[in-house]
Amino acid sequence: MNDNRLGTAVSPYLRLHADNPVDWREWGPDAFAEARERDVPVLVSVGYATCHWCHVMARESFSDPEIGELLRRDFVAVKVDREERPDVDASLMASASAFTQQLGWPLTAFATPEGRVFFAGTYYPPTPVGQVGSFRQVLTAVLDAWTERRHEVDANASAIAAAIAQGAQADATAQGGERSDADTPRLPSVDAIRSVTAQLVSAEDTTYGGFGGAPKFPSAPLLEFLSDVAADGDAAARGLLERSLRAIRTSELTDADGGVFRYATKRDWSVPHYERMLYDNAGLLAIAGAEQARGIADFLRDTLRRPDGAFVAAQDSESTIDGRRVEGDWYRLPLDERGRFDAPPLDDQVLTGWNGLAIRGLARAAARSGDDECTALAQGAADAVLAAHARDGHVVVRSSTDHGTSAAPPTIEDVGLLAEGLLELALLSGEVRYAETARALVDDGLAGRFEADPVLRAAGTTTGEQPQTALRSGTVALAATAATLAALTGDRALRDAATRLVADRARTGTERPLGHADALGVALALQRPSREVVVVSGRDDPMRWTGLAARRPGTVVATVTPDQARAWAAAGFSLFAGRDSAAPAAYVCHDHVCALPARSDAALAEQLR
Structure with missing residues (x-):
């Protein structure tokens, strides 16, 4: 049975998993509503189309029919493209940091039907490696906690959610979300x-x-x-x-x-x-x-x-060479030999x-x-x-x-x-x-x-x-x-x-x-100090490039023709008002107070000094 839902997804990463024997859903309220109805946890797997270890886990675990059957029976399985959904990825990463500092993709998170993560990790191998359990062992342990120690699951999920909410509130305050216009915070010196x-x-x-x-x-x-x-x-x-x-x-x-x-x-x-x-x-x-x-x-x-x-x-790390899917081999070929093989695919x-x-x-x-x-x-x-x-x-x-x-x-x-x-x-x-x-x-x-x-x-x-x-x-x-x-x-x-x-x-x-x-x-x-430089000249005038070279913190440089200067002024950009000299000219201003126009690149360079 394959009731995978990803075949019509816009995301290339999700479409890569459309043939898995896993009944994947896209992220959204419907998946979590189903989990509530069935009273099962939600597996959320996050990655992106050019992620090598995402490909590896897909081949090792998500292509395994027995894993697919286990996920179908005891979980609701959700695939997320971190590029398409950075908000979801950021939230799950914040939750995962409670369990591991080795954050990255693929991200493997387990959530309650309310959407709160209670356990998370990254890549899990098909067989145990050192202290890292296999993906099947992780699924078994999660199910055991879900059925036998639900109070611990709910407590963990609530504690992690509370910590995230507290951090988000602090960040919102830091960005001025709760300040009045008169209460401008202090910049570092x-x-x-x-x-x-x-x-x-x-x-x-x-x-x-x-x-x-x-x-x-x-x-x-x-x-x-x-x-x-x-x-x-x-x-x-x-x-x-x-x-x-x-x-x-x-x-x-x-x-x-x-x-x-x-x-x-x-x-x-x-x-x-x-x-x-x-x-x-x-x-x-x-x-x-x-x-x-x-x-x-x-x-x-x-x-x-x-x-x-x-x-x-992006462009993938993997390509197909001599019938094998390999990482990096195409890039290691000399440029003149790469055309003999298909280039790594694009996200x-x-x-x-x-x-x-x-x-x-x-x-x-x-x-x-x-x-x-x-x-x-x-x-x-x-x-x-x-x-x-x-x-x-x-x-x-x-x-x-x-x-x-x-x-x-x-x-x-x-x-x-x-x-x-x-x-x-x-x-x-x-x-x-x-x-x-x-x-x-x-x-x-x-x-x-x-x-x-x-x-x-x-x-x-x-x-x-x-x-x-x-x-x-x-x-x-x-x-x-x-x-x-x-x-x-x-x-x-x-x-x-x-x-x-x-x-x-x-x-x-x-x-x-x-x-x-x-x-x-x-x-x-x-x-x-605010400094504005407006260069009114033709495309090849040396003053244009002298002005563009004047970049430094606090300096804004604009290069326009006379007609363009008039268009900017008409659009409400007051710096350009009256800066439509027919002859090449450059204006060096401080908070809109401008020196006399420079008429040559040497004169402009002198004013900029």
Whole structure:
């Protein structure tokens, strides 16, 4: 019997399990209602389409008919794609942390029919390995607890849910959810923020580069913070950033085609975990040097880009070579030999937030190097995502594939990262329509117009957005975009909103930068005097590139033609009012008070000094 429900799922990860002899359901109230009716626990298995150990557990356990029969009889089995449902994944991860610190995917959680987790782990093998029981043994133990010690199960589930609710309340307060506009929290000082560099220098692996031992991750948000501090004049941060980027660029973590793998399993950056995620590559693209950025942009263009211009989520670690499904072998082939075999498959879902991150990375790379193709790639992705995932300036879709549009609601990640990417592209290209959409998205984000998942809401286990180590936070991106809009409009309320969003995260980051590095970077910009640079010129004018090179914390740079300047002013961006000189001119302003226009790149460079 196979009553698996995943054949029509939008998520590619869920569809990979459509042929399992497990009667999988998608996450939702119906699955938990069935569990209540049958009085059985819920198994929730979380993963994603390019996850190697998810594939392994699927082959070893979820393809086993006897396991399938056990799950059908004694559980309700639910599959979750962590990329499609980051809210569910965050809640289950928070619950799982009560049982293991080795968090990751696949995540295996057991919940009551009320949606509260009472036991969790990650990958379980088909036979016992050391102290780790087999998946079948885990299922048996869970059933024994469910039938013989239900009071313990309920007590554990309630205690974990209470802890999550308390943490979510604290996080909501930290983000300004219970503050008035007049009660703006305090940012950490510039000295406190810059002192984090010393922490990171002491944590550097001086032998192989990067931070820590094995496994070793590229940690793009942490490197971007170093980039911010380096732009603020910190030589130690610049040296650490350059050494870290060089280690990534010259190691096995970077493939021959320029794409970067998710992490290395060895301290010396060797033996990569071969999956390649859009977010890692987009994050590095925002800060990498010209050669490294060009390689990453080529990978996005040649591998992850769809015909409509949007980018898909990832490329798998596994491929089929000589009839065998193997991890990494395709990537170990020379480039000219790879064409003889099928490339590793793609996780083909288009995620709004991740595309926003890619748009931002491409726009920043173009601003540094003058690479017109990066600008075109960013515009292509922006136009595709806005056409398919937004309506009237609002994000209405988080995830889509060729199989349709996911019912998963948009999150703060989608709104914040897309808004930030669009505004970066608007400042680079001069196209005000992207800025107008970014402004509407910020309004949505600050209004908190997000649906809470009904199961998590009923269980009291909605966590809100958690600190990020590999992916820029949507909350932080929203704050950065609000601060930039404040510089463009003169609206002080937007700058205050940005402060409320990041202040507490940044103060935590001064002691624990991993997970909060992005908030530290925005806090540094908010602590610096506001400086606005408007360059009105043609595309190839040297002043344009002099202005773009002026990036530092607290500085906003816009490059426009005279017609574009008038369009920005008409759209309510007051910084551009009267900045429509027919002859090339650049305006360097502090809180909208501008010096006399510079008429040459040399004069602009002098004003910027």
